[in-house]
Amino acid sequence: MKTFFCLALFILSFNIRAQYRYGPVVQFGFSHVWSDFDDELLEHRRLFGAAYSLGFFGEKNISAKSSLGICLQLQHIGSHEETEGAYYTPRNASHSYQDVDTYRRSLGYLSIPIYYSYDYSSKIKLQVGWNTSFFLVHFQNYIWARHRDDKFVxxxxxxxxxxxxxxxxxxxxxxxxxxxxxxxxxxxHWQIQATYYHGLQQIVASRSDWQAYNRSFQLGLRYILKTVPQS
Structure with missing residues (x-):
């Protein structure tokens, strides 16, 4: 709902006499899916996965030092997690064992960030906005292994x-x-852009016993194809 409100605000504030600009943007970085697994796990390592996005942005000035913008982009969120369970000894066994799981996931979204930009200086802009993403596709790779107490691997x-x-x-x-x-x-016409996204939506729909949220930091380039000056 917040996305549609921001989009309506962006459209209502449009003034054909105001300066506006548009162009492509591409970013690469790292991400992970923050989650709270079972408390019985001895260790849960949240490692970073690959994050990248490709999109097209449009902005318009609303004052001498500020502007409103919107971007339509395809976004990938990746994560890499490793968990280690408690040691256990099977009946009639001489060794203890531990389950070790590796979980990699890739999530694809169509994202629509809507943002406010402020010119901190002639070269630096600060942005704050709201990003709404629509889930498209996912790929999961789950590897399970067992660790014996007298072996390293x-x-x-x-x-x-x-x-x-x-x-x-x-x-x-x-x-x-x-x-x-x-x-x-x-x-x-060239800008370096760094963004951080902090997801607030519980993304796992199939389970309710643990929660997971997207986190992403990306760094990339924007190219301004055209700037239309105030008429």
Whole structure:
């Protein structure tokens, strides 16, 4: 709902006499899915996965030092998690064992960040906005192994891969949250952009015993195709 409110505000504030600009943006970075697993796990390591996005933005000035913007982009959120369970000793066994799981996931979204920009200086812009993403596709790679107490390397047991799309009830269709950004202009048409997204929506729809949220930091380039001056 906040996305549609911001979009309506952006449209209502449009003034054909105001300066506006548009162009492509591409970013790369790292991300992870923050989650709270079972408390019985001895260790849960949240490692970073790859994050990247490709989109097209449009902005318009609303004052001498500020502007409103909107971007339509395809976004990938990746994560890498490793968990270690408690040691256990099977009946009539001489060794203890521990389950070790590796979980990688890739989530694809159509994202619509709407933001406010402020010119901190002639080269630096600060952004604050709201990003709403619509879930498109996901890929999961789950590897499980077992660690014996007298061995350093766990024994590989198996692997499971799954490719799914929106509507399979594994992930929620909509993700949303605040997004912060900083831009640096180093040439007339080129800008370096850094953004951080903090998801607030529980993204796992198929389970209710633990929660998971998207987190992403990306760094990339924006190219201003055209700037239309005030008429």
């Amino acid at each position: 766990p024994t590989y047991l198996g692997q499971s891969k799954y490719l799914g799309f929106a509507g399979d009830d594994r992930y929620t269709f909509i993700d949303f949250g605040p997004q912060l950004g900083v831009l640096y202009s180093f040439k007339p």
